[in-house]
Amino acid sequence: MLGSSESSFTPHPRLIIPWGSDDLAFSTGHGNPPFNTVQDLHAAIANRSGIAGAPDPALPTRPVIVRPPQLRRYQLAYNTVNGFIYCENPGKVGGRCCSALPINQIFKHLTQKAVSESSDCVVHGYAIKPAGKEALEAACKEACPDAPFTPAELQNIVPLPGQAGPIVGIAPPVPGWICKACGRGYTTKAAAQAHWKVKHKDVPKPVGGSVIVNFFFQVPQMQSLSLHKNFIRYFAITPGDARADHAPLLATSDDMMLLSTIQEAAFGPEDHVIELDLDAVQAFFRNSGAVDHVKGLLPTELLRLVELPGKHEPKLVKLRRAQCLRFEAHSKRVFRGNAALRRLLVITKPYVTYVRLTWGNAYTLFPTNLAVNRQTKSSRHQRRKRLE
Amino acid sequence: MKYSLEELRLFSFVLRCFDSGQYYSAEDSPLSSDDEAATSPSVEHRVSHIKNGAYCLTLTGAQIQAITDLNVTLANSPYNSKELCDAIDHLAETLYMPDNAAEMMENDFISPVVAAMCLRALAPEGGFLRPKLITVNAVPIECGIRQCIFYVVMRCWRQRKASGDKTLEVDGDWFG
Numbered sequence: 115m116l117g118s119s120e121s122s123f124t125p126h127p128r129l130i131i132p133w134g135s136d137d138l139a140f141s142t143g144h145g146n147p148p149f150n151t152v153q154d155l156h157a158a159i160a161n162r163s164g165i166a167g168a169p170d171p172a173l174p175t176r177p178v179i180v181r182p183p184q185l186r187r188y189q190l191a192y193n194t195v196n197g198f199i200y201c202e203n204p205g206k207v208g209g210r211c212c213s214a215l216p217i218n219q220i221f222k223h224l225t226q227k228a229v230s231e232s233s234d235c236v237v238h239g240y241a242i243k244p245a246g247k248e249a250l251e252a253a254c255k256e257a258c259p260d261a262p263f264t265p266a267e268l269q270n271i272v273p274l275p276g277q278a279g280p281i282v283g284i285a286p287p288v289p290g291w292i293c294k295a296c297g298r299g300y301t302t303k304a305a306a307q308a309h310w311k312v313k314h315k316d317v318p319k320p321v322g323g324s325v326i327v328n329f330f331f332q333v334p335q336m337q338s339l340s341l342h343k344n345f346i347r348y349f350a351i352t353p354g355d356a357r358a359d360h361a362p363l364l365a366t367s368d369d370m371m372l373l374s375t376i377q378e379a380a381f382g383p384e385d386h387v388i389e390l391d392l393d394a395v396q397a398f399f400r401n402s403g404a405v406d407h408v409k410g411l412l413p414t415e416l417l418r419l420v421e422l423p424g425k426h427e428p429k430l431v432k433l434r435r436a437q438c439l440r441f442e443a444h445s446k447r448v449f450r451g452n453a454a455l456r457r458l459l460v461i462t463k464p465y466v467t468y469v470r471l472t473w474g475n476a477y478t479l480f481p482t483n484l485a486v487n488r489q490t491k492s493s494r495h496q497r498r499k500r501l502e
Numbered sequence: 503m504k505y506s507l508e509e510l511r512l513f514s515f516v517l518r519c520f521d522s523g524q525y526y527s528a529e530d531s532p533l534s535s536d537d538e539a540a541t542s543p544s545v546e547h548r549v550s551h552i553k554n555g556a557y558c559l560t561l562t563g564a565q566i567q568a569i570t571d572l573n574v575t576l577a578n579s580p581y582n583s584k585e586l587c588d589a590i591d592h593l594a595e596t597l598y599m600p601d602n603a604a605e606m607m608e609n610d611f612i613s614p615v616v617a618a619m620c621l622r623a624l625a626p627e628g629g630f631l632r633p634k635l636i637t638v639n640a641v642p643i644e645c646g647i648r649q650c651i652f653y654v655v656m657r658c659w660r661q662r663k664a665s666g667d668k669t670l671e672v673d674g675d676w677f678g
Contacts, residue, residue: 399630404620407611411557413624419557420515420621422507429573430514433590435581437513440590441506444649 299348
Protein backbone atom coordinates (compact mmCIF):
# COMPACT_ATOMS: atom_id res chain seq x y z
CA MET A 115 0.00 0.00 0.00
CA LEU A 116 2.81 2.31 0.85
CA GLY A 117 4.50 1.66 -2.45
CA SER A 118 1.48 2.34 -4.66
CA SER A 119 1.61 5.37 -6.89
CA GLU A 120 -0.49 8.37 -6.08
CA SER A 121 -2.57 8.09 -9.23
CA SER A 122 -3.65 4.54 -8.52
CA PHE A 123 -4.17 5.06 -4.81
CA THR A 124 -7.75 5.68 -3.87
CA PRO A 125 -7.93 6.88 -0.33
CA HIS A 126 -10.41 4.91 1.67
CA PRO A 127 -12.87 7.20 3.43
CA ARG A 128 -11.82 7.28 7.02
CA LEU A 129 -14.31 5.30 9.05
CA ILE A 130 -15.75 7.23 11.93
CA ILE A 131 -17.03 5.04 14.70
CA PRO A 132 -19.82 7.10 16.24
CA TRP A 133 -19.13 7.84 19.84
CA GLY A 134 -21.56 6.05 22.07
CA SER A 135 -22.58 3.83 19.21
CA ASP A 136 -22.27 0.78 21.42
CA ASP A 137 -24.11 2.40 24.26
CA LEU A 138 -27.78 1.62 24.43
CA ALA A 139 -28.40 4.82 26.34
CA PHE A 140 -27.76 6.84 23.20
CA SER A 141 -29.74 4.79 20.74
CA THR A 142 -33.21 5.68 21.90
CA GLY A 143 -33.89 8.57 19.58
CA HIS A 144 -34.15 11.23 22.26
CA GLY A 145 -31.79 13.62 20.51
CA ASN A 146 -32.74 16.83 18.78
CA PRO A 147 -34.70 16.42 15.56
CA PRO A 148 -31.83 16.87 13.05
CA PHE A 149 -29.83 14.01 14.55
CA ASN A 150 -32.30 11.49 15.76
CA THR A 151 -30.07 8.60 14.87
CA VAL A 152 -26.38 7.92 14.67
CA GLN A 153 -26.78 7.59 10.91
CA ASP A 154 -28.06 11.17 10.74
CA LEU A 155 -25.05 12.32 12.67
CA HIS A 156 -22.78 10.41 10.29
CA ALA A 157 -24.43 11.97 7.33
CA ALA A 158 -24.00 15.41 8.85
CA ILE A 159 -20.34 14.79 9.56
CA ALA A 160 -19.78 13.52 6.04
CA ASN A 161 -21.56 16.48 4.47
CA ARG A 162 -19.85 19.06 6.65
CA SER A 163 -16.48 17.41 5.95
CA GLY A 164 -16.91 18.08 2.27
CA ILE A 165 -17.51 14.47 1.31
CA ALA A 166 -19.70 14.97 -1.72
CA GLY A 167 -23.10 13.48 -2.15
CA ALA A 168 -25.05 11.15 0.01
CA PRO A 169 -23.34 9.22 2.79
CA ASP A 170 -21.12 6.47 1.44
CA PRO A 171 -22.94 3.15 1.76
CA ALA A 172 -19.56 1.64 2.66
CA LEU A 173 -19.71 3.51 5.93
CA PRO A 174 -20.88 1.29 8.73
CA THR A 175 -24.58 1.53 9.36
CA ARG A 176 -24.36 -0.49 12.57
CA PRO A 177 -21.90 -0.35 15.43
CA VAL A 178 -18.64 -2.24 15.19
CA ILE A 179 -19.34 -3.80 18.58
CA VAL A 180 -22.76 -5.07 19.55
CA ARG A 181 -23.86 -6.74 22.73
CA PRO A 182 -27.07 -8.68 22.22
CA PRO A 183 -28.84 -9.57 25.47
CA GLN A 184 -27.80 -13.22 25.18
CA LEU A 185 -24.14 -12.16 25.14
CA ARG A 186 -24.38 -9.18 27.49
CA ARG A 187 -25.56 -11.50 30.21
CA TYR A 188 -22.11 -13.10 30.22
CA GLN A 189 -20.19 -9.91 29.38
CA LEU A 190 -19.51 -11.10 25.85
CA ALA A 191 -19.62 -8.95 22.74
CA TYR A 192 -19.68 -9.42 18.99
CA ASN A 193 -17.43 -7.73 16.47
CA THR A 194 -19.71 -7.13 13.49
CA VAL A 195 -16.90 -6.25 11.08
CA ASN A 196 -14.82 -9.38 11.43
CA GLY A 197 -17.59 -11.54 12.82
CA PHE A 198 -16.47 -13.08 16.06
CA ILE A 199 -17.48 -13.16 19.71
CA TYR A 200 -15.04 -11.98 22.33
CA CYS A 201 -14.97 -11.80 26.11
CA GLU A 202 -15.26 -8.54 28.05
CA ASN A 203 -14.97 -10.06 31.51
CA PRO A 204 -12.14 -8.86 33.74
CA GLY A 205 -8.78 -10.04 32.47
CA LYS A 206 -5.18 -9.16 31.81
CA VAL A 207 -5.48 -6.97 28.72
CA GLY A 208 -6.06 -3.50 30.12
CA GLY A 209 -8.31 -5.02 32.75
CA ARG A 210 -10.33 -7.04 30.25
CA CYS A 211 -10.10 -10.56 28.94
CA CYS A 212 -10.34 -9.57 25.24
CA SER A 213 -10.15 -13.17 24.11
CA ALA A 214 -12.02 -14.14 20.97
CA LEU A 215 -14.07 -17.28 21.52
CA PRO A 216 -15.57 -19.88 19.23
CA ILE A 217 -19.09 -20.65 20.34
CA ASN A 218 -18.28 -24.19 21.45
CA GLN A 219 -15.58 -22.92 23.81
CA ILE A 220 -17.66 -20.24 25.52
CA PHE A 221 -19.04 -22.54 28.18
CA LYS A 222 -15.57 -23.80 29.12
CA HIS A 223 -14.13 -20.28 29.06
CA LEU A 224 -16.76 -18.90 31.40
CA THR A 225 -16.97 -21.79 33.84
CA GLN A 226 -13.44 -23.12 34.16
CA LYS A 227 -12.30 -23.15 37.75
CA ALA A 228 -8.54 -22.87 37.25
CA VAL A 229 -6.00 -21.71 34.68
CA SER A 230 -2.27 -22.19 34.57
CA GLU A 231 -0.15 -19.40 35.98
CA SER A 232 1.40 -18.65 32.61
CA SER A 233 -1.99 -18.30 30.96
CA ASP A 234 -3.27 -14.96 29.79
CA CYS A 235 -6.71 -16.02 30.88
CA VAL A 236 -8.25 -15.53 34.31
CA VAL A 237 -11.01 -17.50 35.98
CA HIS A 238 -14.32 -15.80 35.30
CA GLY A 239 -16.21 -18.07 37.66
CA TYR A 240 -19.64 -18.26 36.04
CA ALA A 241 -21.86 -20.91 37.57
CA ILE A 242 -23.51 -22.52 34.56
CA LYS A 243 -24.61 -26.12 34.86
CA PRO A 244 -23.29 -28.53 32.22
CA ALA A 245 -26.89 -29.09 31.20
CA GLY A 246 -27.03 -25.42 30.25
CA LYS A 247 -24.18 -25.64 27.76
CA GLU A 248 -26.33 -26.46 24.77
CA ALA A 249 -28.78 -23.70 25.57
CA LEU A 250 -25.92 -21.23 25.95
CA GLU A 251 -24.44 -22.21 22.61
CA ALA A 252 -27.83 -22.10 20.94
CA ALA A 253 -28.45 -18.63 22.34
CA CYS A 254 -25.08 -17.40 21.10
CA LYS A 255 -25.68 -18.97 17.72
CA GLU A 256 -29.06 -17.32 17.51
CA ALA A 257 -27.68 -13.91 18.50
CA CYS A 258 -24.63 -14.14 16.22
CA PRO A 259 -25.31 -16.66 13.45
CA ASP A 260 -22.10 -15.73 11.61
CA ALA A 261 -19.82 -16.19 14.60
CA PRO A 262 -17.33 -19.07 14.33
CA PHE A 263 -18.44 -22.19 16.14
CA THR A 264 -15.21 -24.15 16.42
CA PRO A 265 -11.60 -23.11 17.11
CA ALA A 266 -10.69 -24.03 13.53
CA GLU A 267 -13.32 -21.63 12.19
CA LEU A 268 -12.08 -18.92 14.51
CA GLN A 269 -8.55 -19.36 13.24
CA ASN A 270 -9.76 -18.60 9.73
CA ILE A 271 -10.60 -15.06 10.75
CA VAL A 272 -8.04 -12.55 9.52
CA PRO A 273 -8.38 -8.87 8.60
CA LEU A 274 -10.67 -8.26 5.66
CA PRO A 275 -9.11 -7.25 2.34
CA GLY A 276 -8.26 -3.57 2.58
CA GLN A 277 -9.07 -3.40 6.27
CA ALA A 278 -6.83 -0.89 7.95
CA GLY A 279 -6.12 -0.54 11.61
CA PRO A 280 -6.33 -3.08 14.40
CA ILE A 281 -9.23 -5.48 14.84
CA VAL A 282 -11.49 -4.09 17.52
CA GLY A 283 -12.20 -5.92 20.75
CA ILE A 284 -9.13 -8.12 21.07
CA ALA A 285 -5.68 -7.44 22.51
CA PRO A 286 -3.90 -4.48 20.89
CA PRO A 287 -1.29 -5.06 18.17
CA VAL A 288 2.29 -5.98 18.98
CA PRO A 289 5.40 -6.11 16.77
CA GLY A 290 6.76 -9.51 15.83
CA TRP A 291 7.94 -11.96 13.17
CA ILE A 292 5.80 -14.02 10.81
CA CYS A 293 7.05 -17.19 9.18
CA LYS A 294 7.28 -16.94 5.38
CA ALA A 295 6.61 -20.64 5.04
CA CYS A 296 3.53 -21.21 7.14
CA GLY A 297 2.41 -17.80 8.32
CA ARG A 298 2.73 -18.42 12.07
CA GLY A 299 3.61 -15.32 14.03
CA TYR A 300 5.86 -14.92 17.05
CA THR A 301 6.55 -12.02 19.32
CA THR A 302 10.16 -12.94 20.10
CA LYS A 303 13.09 -13.91 17.92
CA ALA A 304 13.81 -16.92 20.10
CA ALA A 305 10.31 -18.31 19.65
CA ALA A 306 10.51 -17.71 15.91
CA GLN A 307 13.84 -19.51 15.65
CA ALA A 308 12.50 -22.41 17.72
CA HIS A 309 9.51 -22.67 15.39
CA TRP A 310 11.76 -22.85 12.35
CA LYS A 311 13.92 -25.47 13.98
CA VAL A 312 10.96 -27.71 14.76
CA LYS A 313 8.64 -27.19 11.81
CA HIS A 314 10.95 -26.43 8.90
CA LYS A 315 14.19 -28.15 9.78
CA ASP A 316 14.28 -29.82 6.36
CA VAL A 317 14.55 -26.52 4.55
CA PRO A 318 18.22 -25.88 3.81
CA LYS A 319 19.72 -22.89 5.52
CA PRO A 320 21.05 -20.13 3.30
CA VAL A 321 24.76 -19.48 3.44
CA GLY A 322 24.57 -15.89 4.54
CA GLY A 323 22.18 -14.27 7.00
CA SER A 324 20.31 -15.60 9.96
CA VAL A 325 17.12 -17.65 10.01
CA ILE A 326 15.17 -14.66 11.17
CA VAL A 327 16.28 -12.48 8.29
CA ASN A 328 15.77 -15.12 5.64
CA PHE A 329 12.63 -16.90 6.70
CA PHE A 330 10.56 -14.38 8.62
CA PHE A 331 8.79 -11.14 7.85
CA GLN A 332 9.32 -8.56 10.53
CA VAL A 333 5.95 -6.86 11.00
CA PRO A 334 5.38 -3.69 12.99
CA GLN A 335 1.87 -4.70 14.03
CA MET A 336 0.26 -8.10 14.42
CA GLN A 337 -2.65 -9.38 16.41
CA SER A 338 -4.03 -12.67 17.58
CA LEU A 339 -7.72 -13.26 18.21
CA SER A 340 -6.89 -15.37 21.23
CA LEU A 341 -3.99 -15.32 23.61
CA HIS A 342 -4.71 -18.81 24.91
CA LYS A 343 -1.73 -21.04 24.43
CA ASN A 344 -3.22 -23.40 21.86
CA PHE A 345 -5.19 -20.77 19.98
CA ILE A 346 -2.56 -18.11 19.41
CA ARG A 347 -2.43 -17.33 15.71
CA TYR A 348 -0.83 -14.00 14.97
CA PHE A 349 -1.60 -12.23 11.72
CA ALA A 350 -0.18 -8.99 10.40
CA ILE A 351 -2.42 -5.98 10.25
CA THR A 352 -2.19 -2.95 8.06
CA PRO A 353 -1.65 0.26 9.94
CA GLY A 354 -4.52 2.74 9.63
CA ASP A 355 -4.80 4.45 6.25
CA ALA A 356 -4.32 7.80 7.95
CA ARG A 357 -0.71 6.76 8.49
CA ALA A 358 -0.37 5.31 5.01
CA ASP A 359 -1.26 8.51 3.22
CA HIS A 360 0.89 10.55 5.58
CA ALA A 361 -2.10 12.19 7.17
CA PRO A 362 -1.86 12.73 10.91
CA LEU A 363 -2.74 9.61 12.87
CA LEU A 364 -5.03 11.44 15.28
CA ALA A 365 -7.95 13.67 14.46
CA THR A 366 -6.91 17.16 13.46
CA SER A 367 -8.07 20.24 15.30
CA ASP A 368 -10.41 20.93 12.39
CA ASP A 369 -11.95 17.49 12.85
CA MET A 370 -12.42 18.13 16.55
CA MET A 371 -13.91 21.56 15.93
CA LEU A 372 -16.34 20.06 13.46
CA LEU A 373 -17.31 17.29 15.83
CA SER A 374 -17.76 19.77 18.67
CA THR A 375 -19.99 21.95 16.53
CA ILE A 376 -22.17 19.03 15.54
CA GLN A 377 -22.32 17.71 19.08
CA GLU A 378 -23.35 21.14 20.28
CA ALA A 379 -26.06 21.32 17.64
CA ALA A 380 -27.35 17.91 18.71
CA PHE A 381 -27.04 18.08 22.46
CA GLY A 382 -26.85 21.78 23.27
CA PRO A 383 -23.84 23.82 24.38
CA GLU A 384 -21.42 22.09 26.66
CA ASP A 385 -20.59 23.60 30.02
CA HIS A 386 -17.32 25.43 29.93
CA VAL A 387 -14.45 24.37 32.13
CA ILE A 388 -12.70 27.40 33.49
CA GLU A 389 -9.39 27.34 35.26
CA LEU A 390 -9.98 29.57 38.25
CA ASP A 391 -7.23 31.78 39.50
CA LEU A 392 -5.94 31.48 43.04
CA ASP A 393 -7.96 34.42 44.36
CA ALA A 394 -11.18 32.94 43.04
CA VAL A 395 -10.33 29.61 44.63
CA GLN A 396 -9.62 31.20 47.99
CA ALA A 397 -12.82 33.21 47.71
CA PHE A 398 -14.72 30.03 47.05
CA PHE A 399 -13.33 28.32 50.11
CA ARG A 400 -14.20 31.37 52.21
CA ASN A 401 -17.72 31.74 50.83
CA SER A 402 -18.52 28.05 51.06
CA GLY A 403 -17.68 28.05 54.75
CA ALA A 404 -14.82 25.60 54.31
CA VAL A 405 -12.28 28.01 55.79
CA ASP A 406 -14.40 28.48 58.90
CA HIS A 407 -15.05 24.77 59.07
CA VAL A 408 -11.40 23.93 59.56
CA LYS A 409 -10.43 27.06 61.48
CA GLY A 410 -8.75 26.41 64.80
CA LEU A 411 -7.79 22.85 63.96
CA LEU A 412 -4.44 21.54 62.81
CA PRO A 413 -4.40 20.34 59.18
CA THR A 414 -2.30 17.31 60.12
CA GLU A 415 -4.88 16.20 62.67
CA LEU A 416 -7.71 16.69 60.21
CA LEU A 417 -5.90 14.85 57.45
CA ARG A 418 -5.29 11.94 59.79
CA LEU A 419 -9.04 11.50 60.05
CA VAL A 420 -9.43 10.87 56.33
CA GLU A 421 -6.32 8.82 55.70
CA LEU A 422 -6.40 5.18 54.69
CA PRO A 423 -6.46 2.57 57.47
CA GLY A 424 -3.09 1.83 59.00
CA LYS A 425 -1.76 -1.37 60.54
CA HIS A 426 -2.71 -0.12 63.98
CA GLU A 427 -6.38 -0.14 62.95
CA PRO A 428 -7.18 -3.81 62.35
CA LYS A 429 -10.89 -3.16 62.20
CA LEU A 430 -10.47 -0.65 59.40
CA VAL A 431 -7.99 -2.91 57.61
CA LYS A 432 -10.73 -5.53 57.56
CA LEU A 433 -13.13 -2.88 56.29
CA ARG A 434 -10.66 -2.11 53.51
CA ARG A 435 -10.68 -5.71 52.31
CA ALA A 436 -14.45 -5.87 52.48
CA GLN A 437 -14.84 -2.55 50.69
CA CYS A 438 -12.56 -3.62 47.84
CA LEU A 439 -14.62 -6.77 47.33
CA ARG A 440 -17.87 -4.85 47.59
CA PHE A 441 -16.82 -2.19 45.11
CA GLU A 442 -15.57 -4.74 42.61
CA ALA A 443 -18.75 -6.78 42.85
CA HIS A 444 -20.94 -3.70 42.49
CA SER A 445 -19.00 -2.40 39.53
CA LYS A 446 -19.38 -5.72 37.74
CA ARG A 447 -23.10 -5.77 38.36
CA VAL A 448 -23.62 -2.23 37.15
CA PHE A 449 -22.53 -3.31 33.68
CA ARG A 450 -25.01 -6.18 33.75
CA GLY A 451 -27.84 -3.95 34.92
CA ASN A 452 -30.88 -2.84 33.08
CA ALA A 453 -29.98 -0.24 30.45
CA ALA A 454 -33.05 1.85 31.20
CA LEU A 455 -32.11 2.00 34.86
CA ARG A 456 -28.55 2.94 34.01
CA ARG A 457 -29.91 5.82 32.00
CA LEU A 458 -32.15 6.73 34.89
CA LEU A 459 -29.11 6.81 37.12
CA VAL A 460 -27.38 9.26 34.83
CA ILE A 461 -30.41 11.52 34.80
CA THR A 462 -31.52 11.15 38.40
CA LYS A 463 -28.74 12.17 40.73
CA PRO A 464 -30.26 14.60 43.21
CA TYR A 465 -27.57 14.38 45.83
CA VAL A 466 -24.74 14.42 43.31
CA THR A 467 -26.19 17.60 41.90
CA TYR A 468 -26.35 19.04 45.36
CA VAL A 469 -22.72 18.21 46.08
CA ARG A 470 -21.76 19.66 42.76
CA LEU A 471 -23.66 22.84 43.48
CA THR A 472 -21.85 23.15 46.74
CA TRP A 473 -18.39 22.31 45.51
CA GLY A 474 -18.58 22.39 41.76
CA ASN A 475 -17.28 25.88 41.30
CA ALA A 476 -13.89 24.86 42.67
CA TYR A 477 -13.33 21.94 40.33
CA THR A 478 -11.49 22.39 37.12
CA LEU A 479 -12.77 19.11 35.72
CA PHE A 480 -16.37 19.55 36.72
CA PRO A 481 -18.41 21.67 34.40
CA THR A 482 -18.19 25.11 35.86
CA ASN A 483 -21.34 26.98 35.22
CA LEU A 484 -20.99 30.60 36.13
CA ALA A 485 -24.73 31.00 36.46
CA VAL A 486 -24.71 28.30 39.09
CA ASN A 487 -21.85 30.01 40.85
CA ARG A 488 -23.70 33.25 40.96
CA GLN A 489 -26.85 31.54 42.09
CA THR A 490 -25.00 29.68 44.80
CA LYS A 491 -23.29 32.79 46.06
CA SER A 492 -26.51 34.75 45.88
CA SER A 493 -28.48 32.11 47.77
CA ARG A 494 -25.73 31.93 50.39
CA HIS A 495 -25.90 35.68 50.78
CA GLN A 496 -29.67 35.55 51.22
CA ARG A 497 -29.41 32.73 53.73
CA ARG A 498 -26.81 34.61 55.72
CA LYS A 499 -29.04 37.67 55.72
CA ARG A 500 -31.97 35.61 56.92
CA LEU A 501 -29.87 34.17 59.72
CA GLU A 502 -28.77 37.63 60.77
CA MET B 503 -9.12 0.24 43.13
CA LYS B 504 -8.49 3.92 43.74
CA TYR B 505 -12.20 4.56 43.56
CA SER B 506 -12.97 2.03 46.25
CA LEU B 507 -10.19 3.42 48.45
CA GLU B 508 -11.54 6.94 48.25
CA GLU B 509 -14.87 5.68 49.50
CA LEU B 510 -13.00 3.72 52.14
CA ARG B 511 -11.46 6.97 53.38
CA LEU B 512 -14.96 8.33 53.89
CA PHE B 513 -16.10 5.25 55.80
CA SER B 514 -12.92 5.25 57.89
CA PHE B 515 -13.41 8.93 58.65
CA VAL B 516 -16.93 8.31 59.90
CA LEU B 517 -15.94 5.25 61.93
CA ARG B 518 -12.96 7.00 63.51
CA CYS B 519 -15.07 9.96 64.61
CA PHE B 520 -17.79 7.67 65.89
CA ASP B 521 -15.43 5.37 67.80
CA SER B 522 -13.73 8.29 69.52
CA GLY B 523 -17.06 9.87 70.40
CA GLN B 524 -16.35 12.88 68.24
CA TYR B 525 -19.82 13.33 66.86
CA TYR B 526 -23.07 15.14 67.52
CA SER B 527 -26.36 13.50 66.97
CA ALA B 528 -28.46 15.49 64.52
CA GLU B 529 -31.31 15.30 67.03
CA ASP B 530 -29.17 17.27 69.48
CA SER B 531 -28.79 20.96 68.90
CA PRO B 532 -26.46 21.41 65.96
CA LEU B 533 -25.59 24.88 67.16
CA SER B 534 -22.44 25.36 69.15
CA SER B 535 -22.59 25.54 72.90
CA ASP B 536 -22.06 29.01 74.30
CA ASP B 537 -18.79 28.27 76.05
CA GLU B 538 -17.23 26.89 72.87
CA ALA B 539 -18.58 29.71 70.78
CA ALA B 540 -17.13 32.24 73.16
CA THR B 541 -13.65 30.79 72.81
CA SER B 542 -13.91 30.36 69.07
CA PRO B 543 -12.05 32.85 66.88
CA SER B 544 -15.15 33.38 64.74
CA VAL B 545 -17.91 33.76 67.25
CA GLU B 546 -20.61 34.47 64.74
CA HIS B 547 -19.98 31.26 62.89
CA ARG B 548 -21.24 27.90 63.96
CA VAL B 549 -18.56 25.70 65.44
CA SER B 550 -20.64 22.61 66.00
CA HIS B 551 -17.89 20.62 64.33
CA ILE B 552 -15.53 21.14 67.27
CA LYS B 553 -15.92 19.17 70.48
CA ASN B 554 -13.33 19.24 73.25
CA GLY B 555 -10.96 20.91 70.86
CA ALA B 556 -11.16 18.09 68.34
CA TYR B 557 -12.98 17.72 65.07
CA CYS B 558 -16.55 16.53 65.38
CA LEU B 559 -19.09 15.11 62.93
CA THR B 560 -22.84 15.52 62.83
CA LEU B 561 -24.61 12.20 62.38
CA THR B 562 -28.27 11.41 61.93
CA GLY B 563 -29.97 8.65 63.87
CA ALA B 564 -29.96 6.42 60.79
CA GLN B 565 -26.26 7.04 60.27
CA ILE B 566 -25.47 6.21 63.90
CA GLN B 567 -27.49 3.02 63.61
CA ALA B 568 -25.72 2.07 60.38
CA ILE B 569 -22.30 2.68 61.92
CA THR B 570 -23.21 0.64 65.00
CA ASP B 571 -24.40 -2.21 62.81
CA LEU B 572 -21.23 -2.02 60.73
CA ASN B 573 -19.08 -2.14 63.86
CA VAL B 574 -20.92 -5.23 65.08
CA THR B 575 -20.65 -6.90 61.68
CA LEU B 576 -16.97 -6.06 61.42
CA ALA B 577 -16.42 -7.76 64.75
CA ASN B 578 -18.43 -10.88 63.99
CA SER B 579 -18.35 -11.58 60.26
CA PRO B 580 -15.54 -12.47 57.87
CA TYR B 581 -14.42 -9.77 55.47
CA ASN B 582 -15.97 -11.51 52.46
CA SER B 583 -19.36 -12.14 54.01
CA LYS B 584 -22.58 -10.85 52.56
CA GLU B 585 -23.57 -9.40 55.93
CA LEU B 586 -20.53 -7.14 55.95
CA CYS B 587 -21.14 -6.06 52.36
CA ASP B 588 -24.75 -5.26 53.23
CA ALA B 589 -23.67 -3.31 56.30
CA ILE B 590 -21.31 -1.18 54.21
CA ASP B 591 -24.07 -0.67 51.66
CA HIS B 592 -26.41 0.47 54.39
CA LEU B 593 -23.88 2.94 55.75
CA ALA B 594 -23.23 4.27 52.24
CA GLU B 595 -26.96 4.72 51.72
CA THR B 596 -27.41 6.67 54.94
CA LEU B 597 -24.41 8.85 54.11
CA TYR B 598 -25.28 9.58 50.50
CA MET B 599 -29.02 9.81 50.94
CA PRO B 600 -29.36 11.34 54.41
CA ASP B 601 -32.68 12.27 55.96
CA ASN B 602 -31.40 15.68 57.08
CA ALA B 603 -30.97 17.05 53.56
CA ALA B 604 -33.19 20.04 54.39
CA GLU B 605 -30.88 21.15 57.20
CA MET B 606 -27.96 20.86 54.84
CA MET B 607 -29.33 23.90 53.05
CA GLU B 608 -28.38 25.84 56.18
CA ASN B 609 -25.05 24.18 56.79
CA ASP B 610 -23.45 21.95 54.18
CA PHE B 611 -20.93 20.52 56.56
CA ILE B 612 -23.38 18.56 58.66
CA SER B 613 -23.11 16.04 55.85
CA PRO B 614 -20.22 13.67 56.61
CA VAL B 615 -19.63 13.40 52.85
CA VAL B 616 -19.17 17.14 52.39
CA ALA B 617 -17.10 17.26 55.57
CA ALA B 618 -14.84 14.48 54.30
CA MET B 619 -14.47 16.23 50.96
CA CYS B 620 -13.55 19.41 52.78
CA LEU B 621 -10.86 17.64 54.81
CA ARG B 622 -9.56 15.88 51.71
CA ALA B 623 -9.15 19.30 50.11
CA LEU B 624 -6.78 20.42 52.84
CA ALA B 625 -3.09 20.87 52.15
CA PRO B 626 -0.79 19.33 54.79
CA GLU B 627 0.98 22.64 55.28
CA GLY B 628 -2.33 24.48 55.74
CA GLY B 629 -4.76 26.08 53.34
CA PHE B 630 -6.45 24.24 50.53
CA LEU B 631 -5.16 22.28 47.59
CA ARG B 632 -5.44 23.51 44.04
CA PRO B 633 -8.77 22.53 42.43
CA LYS B 634 -6.98 20.22 40.02
CA LEU B 635 -5.77 18.14 42.94
CA ILE B 636 -9.15 18.09 44.63
CA THR B 637 -11.02 16.81 41.61
CA VAL B 638 -9.24 13.47 41.60
CA ASN B 639 -10.47 12.89 45.13
CA ALA B 640 -14.00 14.02 44.45
CA VAL B 641 -14.67 11.98 41.33
CA PRO B 642 -14.40 8.56 43.04
CA ILE B 643 -16.80 9.71 45.72
CA GLU B 644 -19.20 10.85 43.04
CA CYS B 645 -18.89 7.43 41.45
CA GLY B 646 -19.66 5.80 44.80
CA ILE B 647 -22.72 8.00 45.23
CA ARG B 648 -24.03 7.10 41.80
CA GLN B 649 -23.38 3.44 42.40
CA CYS B 650 -25.20 3.57 45.74
CA ILE B 651 -28.20 5.33 44.23
CA PHE B 652 -28.19 2.83 41.41
CA TYR B 653 -28.55 -0.05 43.86
CA VAL B 654 -31.25 1.71 45.82
CA VAL B 655 -33.19 2.22 42.61
CA MET B 656 -32.57 -1.41 41.63
CA ARG B 657 -33.88 -2.54 45.00
CA CYS B 658 -37.01 -0.43 44.64
CA TRP B 659 -37.42 -1.85 41.16
CA ARG B 660 -37.20 -5.43 42.39
CA GLN B 661 -39.58 -4.73 45.25
CA ARG B 662 -42.03 -3.16 42.87
CA LYS B 663 -41.83 -6.09 40.49
CA ALA B 664 -42.20 -8.55 43.32
CA SER B 665 -45.31 -6.92 44.71
CA GLY B 666 -47.01 -5.97 41.48
CA ASP B 667 -48.65 -2.57 41.33
CA LYS B 668 -49.25 -2.29 45.05
CA THR B 669 -46.15 -0.21 45.66
CA LEU B 670 -46.81 2.12 42.76
CA GLU B 671 -48.35 4.76 44.97
CA VAL B 672 -45.58 4.44 47.53
CA ASP B 673 -42.78 4.80 45.03
CA GLY B 674 -44.49 7.51 43.07
CA ASP B 675 -44.13 7.23 39.34
CA TRP B 676 -40.39 6.49 39.36
CA PHE B 677 -40.51 3.82 36.76
CA GLY B 678 -43.46 4.93 34.72
